[in-house]
Amino acid sequence: MRAFVTVIVDSIRLLRARALFWVSLFISAFVALIYLSIGFDDRGMSLLFGAFHFDMPFMTKGSEGAELLYLGIFRNFIVAWWLTWIAVVIALVSCAPILPEFMTEGAAGVALSKPVSRPLLFAYKYIGALLFIGLQAILFAVIVFIAIRWRVGTWNPTVFWSVPVVLLVFSYLFSVLVLLGIRTRSVMASVMLTLILWLMCFIAQVGESVCHSAANHGIGITGGELSEEERASWKAAYPWARLPYVVLPKPGETTSLLDRWIVLGDGDNLGNSTFEAMNRNGRFDNLDEGVKDDLARHSPAWVIGSSLAFEAVILGLACLAFSRRDF
Amino acid sequence: MDGPAVEIEYLRKRYGGFEALAGVSLTVPRGTVFGLLGPNGAGKSTMVKSLLTIIRPTECRGRMLGKPIGDRATLGKVGYLPEHARFPEHLTGRQVIGFSAGLAGVGVEETRRRTQALLARVGMKEWADRKLSTYSKGMRQRIGIAQALVNEPEIVFLDEPTDGVDPEGRIEIRKMIESLREEGRTVFVNSHLLGEVEQVADEVAILSKGRVIESGKVAMLTRLAKRFEIRTVGPVPPALRQVLERGGMRVAGDCISLDAEDAAPVQPVIDQLRSSGVAIRELREAKDSLEDIFLRAVQGKEAA
Incomplete structure (x- = not known):
């Protein structure tokens, strides 16, 4: 336990010493402030603490629309863009040197000559790095939790789901970064290859989804109806398109779980409310049940479980490489 | 506890086709200062790292x-x-020592107490809370020594402890090593600075190309290499030089040296010089330094 606390404290010191951590935290605070500046009153909504006002009768203070918009901004901009893309990239770049630096000559010797096993030391270092994104996600969730209460008038503890979700997404990618860092000892190479893998995950998910829609619902890439012959060839191709999707982690789908887990005041989840809101406004009239089912056809256990299985394998390989390496 | 601090029966380390340690055997008695000497690439650091699990030996008993x-x-x-210890630049000296203590399982309060004492011991009390990035090489080395002692070890491995340290600092480190021995600790010093090792070590081993080629107590090794030197006024005449060299003596200019435990074998040489009309300027008993022994051992090994 003492060794664990020591490594964690060391990780916090390391984070504090990195300029990117403070830059990232500053931007986080800025984004949170912008979010906090969105307000609602009896006539509609305002931006930048009332500097700009828009009359919107369906988005007045305490209305479902206001809550939906406020949480929607949190989900679709802050979580989907900032926390799962920009902040994760910054965190990956910041955390990338942790193991390669640790493994340089003269740096690892002291830690490895202590009565802490290498797998444990590896695990402590890994957990320490997760703090980077964890602290930011917690800070954000707390601000959003308070903001919702202030702006919408309800306490919504489900926003704290964003913390484990963001941590999961980061951990999938960081496991790859760690393995590459140990193998190559190159910060640049490991970051670049991890970003490529991230892109591959995205392509695999989109490919599987398109293939599934075409094979099961007869919807082509352009949205048109497919012939039976075309549908049959998509069905034949589907197992191949599914394979990379199954094997690779699912950062995009993991983030999408927030649509199911963030619950509004009426008990409905964010995803359903969004669909209903879209349909109420006449947008996406052709959004049929098939597509809706398609988007939610994988259970959270499947999405997280298969991603964690990938992460476990990668971490196992990284731990093995770390344990067997001479320093 | 009885028995040696380190007893290596057989230690071998291969990197692909390169044999860094070719089956080394070594014993380090408890409570002594042990010096491991060797040219660059001899395998000194590999041996220490093998003992500390930093590298995985190919075979180790x-x-x-x-x-x-x-x-x-x-x-x-x-x-x-x-x-070449590289501690993180963003840490202070106190934090480096604390990190080492934490990984060694030393309690928080005990760490605080020991850190304070060690900082005073290595002369870094004033600099304790400044970042390592502001330290000189010598100061980093002092903090490095302090972190090595924070768990009050029974054996301390110091790999090139005086590397980058100024002469005054080297003397302090030497005194510290002596004080560690007085406390009953075993100190294992890797160094290429033979003069320093000679002053502080009780026993040494010389490593060359992954093999121990000489080992023993420093006093014993230097006594074994006892010799006498005779200096003449002007160079030794060539004819006499040939005779002396045939008798196993070494002649260089005006200096004749012969290996001998006592002065008896020197007397006939004096007689020879006198009968040849060569005046003697100086006669002295000399001992080989550790450096002489080291060079002879390494060169002898290479010649073999």
């Missing part, structure tokens, strides 16, 4: 502090200062 080499719990009783 032996015991450290009574336990098989590699036993993790035993490492809690061991201190280590790596060669």
Whole structure:
């Protein structure tokens, strides 16, 4: 336990010493402030603490629309863009040197000559790095939790789901970064290859989804109806398109779980409310049940479980490489 | 506890086709200062790192502090200062020592107490709370030594401890090593500075190309290499020089040297010089330094 606390404290010191951590935290605070500046009153909504006002009768203070918009901004901009893309990239770049630096000559010797096993030391270092994104996600969730209460008038503890979700997404990618860092000892190479893998995950998910829609619902890439012959060839191709999707982690789908887990005041989840809101406004009239089912056809256990299985394998390989390496 | 601090029966390390340690055997008695000498690339650091599990030996049989080499719990009783130690620049000296203590399982309060004492001991009290990025090489080395001692180890491995340290600092480090011996600790010093090792070590081993080619007590090794030197006024005449060299003596200019435990074998040489009309300027008893022994051992090994 003492060794664990020591490594964690060391990780916090390391984070504090990195300029990117403070830059990232500053931007986080800025984004949170912008979010906090969105307000609602009896006539509609305002931006930048009332500097700009828009009359919107369906988005007045305490209305479902206001809550939906406020949480929607949190989900679709802050979580989907900032926390799962920009902040994760910054965190990956910041955390990338942790193991390669640790493994340089003269740096690892002291830690490895202590009565802490290498797998444990590896695990402590890994957990320490997760703090980077964890602290930011917690800070954000707390601000959003308070903001919702202030702006919408309800306490919504489900926003704290964003913390484990963001941590999961980061951990999938960081496991790859760690393995590459140990193998190559190159910060640049490991970051670049991890970003490529991230892109591959995205392509695999989109490919599987398109293939599934075409094979099961007869919807082509352009949205048109497919012939039976075309549908049959998509069905034949589907197992191949599914394979990379199954094997690779699912950062995009993991983030999408927030649509199911963030619950509004009426008990409905964010995803359903969004669909209903879209349909109420006449947008996406052709959004049929098939597509809706398609988007939610994988259970959270499947999405997280298969991603964690990938992460476990990668971490196992990284731990093995770390344990067997001479320093 | 009885028995040697380190007892290596057989230690071998291969990197692909390169043999860094070719089956080394070594014994380090408890409570002594042991010097491991050798030219660059001899395998000194590899040996220490093998004992500390920093590298994985190809084959290793032996015991450290009574336990098989590699036993993790035993490492809690061991201190280590790596060669070219690179501690994170963003940490202060106090934090570096604290990190080492934490990994060794020393309690928080005890760490605080020991850190304070060690900072005073290595002369870094004033600099304790400044970042390492502001330290000189010598100051980093002092902090490195302090972190190696924070778990009050039974054995301390110091790999090139005076590397980058000024002459005054070297004397202090030497005194510190002596004080560690007085406290009953075993100190294992890797160094290429033979003069320093000679002043402080009780025993040495000379490593060359992955093999121990000489080992023993410093006093014994230097006594074995006892000799006499005779200096003449002007160079030794060539005819006499040939005669002396045939008799196993070494002649260089005006200096004749012969290996001998006492003065008896010197007398006939004096007689020869006098009968040849060569005046004697100086006669003295000389001992080989560790450096002489080291060079002879390494060169002899290379010639073999």
